Amino acid sequence: MKSLSIAACFALMHAGAAMAAPAITYDCDTAASHFSELVLPAPGNSFTVTGQLQINQLPPFDKYAPITRLMVGPGDIVPGGDIPNWAGFSLNALPAKMVDKSVKDDKIMLQFLNWNAAHDRKTEDFKPFGFAKAGDKLPFTLTYDGAAVTLSVAGEKTSIPLKVADPMVRIVCSTGEFLYTDLRIEKAS
Structure with missing residues (x-):
């Protein structure tokens, strides 16, 4: 009977460890002309990042436009440091009255997305896409397989x-409040 109890406890512990980690909510709120960065560990060289992203509000700004970026980069870079090689996407926002x-x-915003990448510190240019209304939750999936980021x-x-x-997931926000919800980083199977 005792061996059955130990086996049952071991099975429950193993099942609990195999369950997915809870999702992360990250309210990235930065003042105008400031930025913040969150560096999250990745479970190896092959993983998937999923979640939703929305803009909550934009502060008045004059120099730097509101932006948030989700990317994969090397793990040996200190937060805020120059990243020579990375790939991901950004959500950019402007008050609509600046364009029209x-x-x-003042509350009507123009949001657009961009693919982003740098190779040997040279950034790639990508056309903007995905215009959305303020408050829309934009679902995303980012997969890294050791050779490419699929978005x-x-x-x-x-x-x-x-x-x-040693890939890491980085979230950078500047000049606004961006909300990441249901954020999960899971090892690819």
């Missing part, structure tokens, strides 16, 4: 070659 002078409402955001998909040692 006929808009008078899916707001119905758009791409793959960007990337090879980095």
Whole structure:
């Protein structure tokens, strides 16, 4: 009877360890002309990052436009440091009246997405896409397989070659409040 109890406890512990970790909520709120960065460990060289992203609010700004970026990069870079090789996407936002002078409402925002990458510190240019309304939750999936980052955001998909040692997931936010919900980083099977 005692061996059965020990076996049952071992099975329950193993099942609990195999269950998915709880999702992360990250409210990335930065003042105008400031930025913050969150560096999250990745479970090896092959993983998937999923979640939803939305803009909550934009502060008045003059120099730097509001932006958040989710990317994969090497793990040996200190937070805030220069990252030579990385790939991911960004969500950019502007008050609509900055683009269309006929808009008078300060709360109407223009949001757009970009694929982003740098190879040997040279950034790639990608066209913006995925215009969305303020408050919309944009679901995303980022998969890294050791050779490329495959991205899916707001119905758009791409793959960007990337090879980095000890990959980490980085979230950078500047000049606004961006909310990441249901954020999960899971080892690819």
